[in-house]
Amino acid sequence: MATINLMCVHCESEKVVKCSLHPDTGKQRYLCKECGRRFVNGYTWRANDPTIKALIISMSHNGSGTRDIERVLKVARQTVSNTFKKKPQK
Numbered sequence: 389m390a391t392i393n394l395m396c397v398h399c400e401s402e403k404v405v406k407c408s409l410h411p412d413t414g415k416q417r418y419l420c421k422e423c424g425r426r427f428v429n430g431y432t433w434r435a436n437d438p439t440i441k442a443l444i445i446s447m448s449h450n451g452s453g454t455r456d457i458e459r460v461l462k463v464a465r466q467t468v469s470n471t472f473k474k475k476p477q478k
């Protein structure tokens with residue numbers, strides 16, 4: 389039996405279980421037992437990937453503009469501005 393070591397993309401916990409299939413992409417969704425959030429392993433759209441959001445924040449702190457971030461990370465400009473508008477998660 390093949391095992392994959394998955395970590396929660398939100399809290400990096402290893403207590404994840406299979407949850408359901410994503411309604412649009414049909415990909416396996418996983419549920420984190422630690423923080424209760426769901427995630428997909430290997431996002432279809434880069435904009436949904438939490439690591440991209442973290443990169444957007446980090447690049448903006450280092451002086452990159454919206455258009456720079458759009459070009460480097462290959463996400464839509466709207467994704468970049470939506471990330472800034474969202475409230476920080478606690």
Ligand SMILES: [Zn+2]
Pocket residue numbers: 396397398399400401420421422423424425
């Ligand atoms: Zn988690």
